[in-house]
Amino acid sequence: MGESAQDHASEVKGGPVKANPYNWPYNGNLKPDNTALVVIDMQVDFCSPGGYVDKMGYDLKAMRNPIEPIQNILKVMRAEQYPVFYTREGHRPDLSDLPPNKRWRSQNIGAGIGDPGPCGRILVRGEPGWDVIPELAPLPGEIIIDKPGKGSFYSTDLELILNMRGVKNLILVGVTTDVCVHTTMRDANDRGLECLLVADCTGATDIGNHESALKMITMQGGVFGAYTDSKQLLRGLKMTTESTS
Amino acid sequence: MGESAQDHASEVKGGPVKANPYNWPYNGNLKPDNTALVVIDMQVDFCSPGGYVDKMGYDLKAMRNPIEPIQNILKVMRAEQYPVFYTREGHRPDLSDLPPNKRWRSQNIGAGIGDPGPCGRILVRGEPGWDVIPELAPLPGEIIIDKPGKGSFYSTDLELILNMRGVKNLILVGVTTDVCVHTTMRDANDRGLECLLVADCTGATDIGNHESALKMITMQGGVFGAYTDSKQLLRGLKMTTESTS
C-alpha cells in the first residue's frame, strides 16, 4: 500500500464506533430506527460437532469463539431495541434450489449437501443441523432469513424487509468471516447500506482468511465499510444511548 | 485447515483445466456455447497513471501485470469464439447512483468519486478514466456491462444476457482480485454459475489480499469455484478444442 493511502485512512473521521479504517457509521447517524444487527449462519451445521463444517474436517473452535461476544452484543442491542436479524444457509429438502456444482463440491470434500449426517441431512432446511445454535437462539419477533446462497440478499426477502424498516446501517456478525459474512457485506454495500463487521464476533475456517477478510474491508478508504471489535462497538452504542437519553 | 479437508481437495477431479481445488469446470462441459470470459474493470481509473487507484496512492504495477496474460487469453478465446464480456465500474454524471457513503470514503482517501482529476471526473461514465485501457480494448460485438457497484450483477442486465446466451461457466479476469473480481465471482456462484478465476490475470491493491482471495476460493471444496493461471487455462482450452474438432 502506498504512503498516502495509509495517511488518509488513519485520520479520525466518522461516527461514534471506533473502527477501521474510519469510525462508524460514516455519517454518525446510529440509532435503533436505522440500524440492524445481522447474525449470520450461526447454525449447528457451521458451529457444532457432527455438522457440515465439522464433517469437512475444519477446526470448530474458530466457529465457536464468536458465540460469547455475540451474546454480549445481543444483550445490549436487544435492550436498546435495535432490530435483530438472523440468517440461515440451507436448502429445500428436495434440493431444487441447490446448484449442482455446489452439491458436487460438497460431496468431493466428504460433506455432501443433502446427505445424511449426525445432525440430519447436511444444510437442509428443517433438519437439526440447520437450526441456529441454542446459545444464540432468536427471540420471538426476531427475523430469520433463509437463504440458499452465501449472500443474504439473493433469492430472499431481506432487502424488502430492510427497506420497510428504514434500515440504513448493518452490523454484521457470524460465520464464516470470508464467505457468508463477507458476501453479505459486499452485497449490502453495493445497495448503499453502511456496514460494520465485528471481528471477534466472526470466525473463519482458516485464520489467515479471517485476517485478510478484515484487511480487505480497509482498502480504498473502506471499500465495503469498516470493522471493529465487540468492545468498541459496545462503547459506541453506549455513547449513542447516553447522548440521546 | 484439518487433514481430511486437505486430502479431499488434493484429489484430481473435474474438467479439462487444471485448477485449485478441483479441475474446472466441475462437470467437464467447457465450450464456447456455455462459457464466457469476463474482463472486470480494466479501466484507466484502475490501471493507469492519474486514475482513481493511482490517486489513492496504490502501486499501479499490480494493476498492470495482468494486462499481458489477459491479452494472451483474449487472443485464444476470441479465435475459438468464446463470448467476451467487459465490465466497467462507474457512476452517472449526476452521481444519482452513487451511495453517499461510497462518495464519503473516496473523498477521505483523497480520490473523491465525481471529483475532477487528471483522467477526468473520477469513476464517472463517459470520462477518459472510465474507459477500458487501450491495451485491452473491446472488439465490436463484445458486451460491456456498466455497473455502479463492486458486483457485476447488481443493477445491471448481466444476468439477463447470460441467460439469453445459455452461459453456465464464467472465466474471470481483471481487477481488483479481492474487490470487484471476488464480488462478481460470489454473486455468480450464488446463481449456480461455475466460476474460474485466472490468478495471473488479476491483481489487487495489496499482494496479501490477492493471495488470500485465491485461498478463500479453495475452502469448502471450492466454495466460490476454482482458480488457475493463464498457462493452465490455455492448455485446457487447447485440449477442449482438439477433442471436439
Added chain:
Amino acid sequence: MGESAQDHASEVKGGPVKANPYNWPYNGNLKPDNTALVVIDMQVDFCSPGGYVDKMGYDLKAMRNPIEPIQNILKVMRAEQYPVFYTREGHRPDLSDLPPNKRWRSQNIGAGIGDPGPCGRILVRGEPGWDVIPELAPLPGEIIIDKPGKGSFYSTDLELILNMRGVKNLILVGVTTDVCVHTTMRDANDRGLECLLVADCTGATDIGNHESALKMITMQGGVFGAYTDSKQLLRGLKMTTESTS
C-alpha cells in the same frame, strides 16, 4: 386496433398448443424438461368462504370455477412428469414484509391483512387461510413459492429454481387473472420465459378485468405470451406426448 395488426395476429404460427395470438410455445419446444406448470395463489384466503377475498365482498364463484379445469391439467401434467410449482401470497406473522400502504388499503376495504378472521389472520403464513385449498393440494415434491407480493419473482427463490431446472416455458393458472397471475406473467416474460395463461383455469374479482387481462396478452403480437383454454392445452400436450413416444 388497426387492420394490419389483426391480420398478422390471425396467422397460424408457433407450437403445438392452439392459443391466441399465436400457437404456443413460439418455438414448438414443449416438454417436461423445459416447461413447468405454475398454480398461483389457489389459497383458502382467495377461494373459500371467510377468507380475504370473501371478506372484501367479492363473489367467490369466479375464484372457484378454475378448480376443476386445474385438476384436469394437474392430472395430465403430473402423469407426464411436468414439474409443478405452487405460489402462495402471504406475509410473515410479524408483518415485517408487509408494506404499510398494502396494509392500509386492506384495512380500508374491511379485510385488514394480519387481522383475525374466520380463517385465521388474513394472508399470514401458517394460518388456515393461507393454505392451498384441499382440492388442489400440492403433492410431495412439488415446489411451493411463498411470496410477499403480487409477482412471484420478487423476494423469492423462484428464478433460481427455474434456472436450476432449465425451465424455459411457464403455463400459468390460478387467481386472480389480472393481479397475481398477470404480474407473474409480466415478470416472467421480461426474463425471457415463454408464458401461456390458461383462461378457464384463472379467475378474477371482476369479469371485465378477467376478459381484459386476456386481451392485453394479445397486443403487440403477444406482448406477454399467449393464452388458451384447458381443452386446447390438453390437446397440445397429448400431441406432444405422442410425437415423442
Added chain:
Amino acid sequence: MGESAQDHASEVKGGPVKANPYNWPYNGNLKPDNTALVVIDMQVDFCSPGGYVDKMGYDLKAMRNPIEPIQNILKVMRAEQYPVFYTREGHRPDLSDLPPNKRWRSQNIGAGIGDPGPCGRILVRGEPGWDVIPELAPLPGEIIIDKPGKGSFYSTDLELILNMRGVKNLILVGVTTDVCVHTTMRDANDRGLECLLVADCTGATDIGNHESALKMITMQGGVFGAYTDSKQLLRGLKMTTESTS
C-alpha cells in the same frame, strides 16, 4: 363486485390528491423529497409515425393524447423541484438482451425488433426511434432509465437510484397504460412504493385495455395504488405547496 367492497372504496380517505379508489398518497405525505414523476416510454418508436407502434398498425392518436397533459404536469413538478425520471424501452444494438420470443413475436406482427425502419432499427438503443419525443425531451439532470423489458425495475438501476433519493411515492405517466406503465406500477407496488397513475397522461393501443387497466388498480382497495387525472393531480400538488410554504 360485491356491495361491501364498493361501499368501502367510496369512503374519502388518504392524501391531498383526489384519486380512485382512495385519495393519494395513502399517508398524506407528498413532497419533492419523497415523490418522483416517472415518464414511461414516450419514445418516437411508441408515439410517432414510422416507429414500432405505427408499424404494428395501431392508431397513434392514443399515444399522442397524453403529450399535452404530461407537459402540464412536467411544468409544475419541475417548478416545485420534484425529481423527474424517464424510461426508454430498447435493446442493445447486438440484441444480446433481446429474448428470442420477444423478437419472434415482433417479427410476426410486421415490426421486428432490431429490423430497419423509417426511424432506424426498431427499439434499438441509439437509433432515432428510441429517443424520447422532442415535445417531452428530458432536461439536463433528469434521470433516464434504459430498460430491456416492460417493467422498469428488471435489469436496471432504478431501484438503487430511488433508494438513494429516498423516493417513496411514484407518479406514473406514459405509454402504454396496460403494458409498460402497468408492469412498472406492479413491480413498484410489490416493493412497497406508493403509486399513482395519471389516466389522461397515459394511453394504450386499445381503448378497452386502457380503461380496464385503470379499473384493475381499484380492486382490493387499490391493489396497485390509485389513479387520477392531471387536473386533480395539479390541484393536489398546489394544495401541498401552499400548505408548506
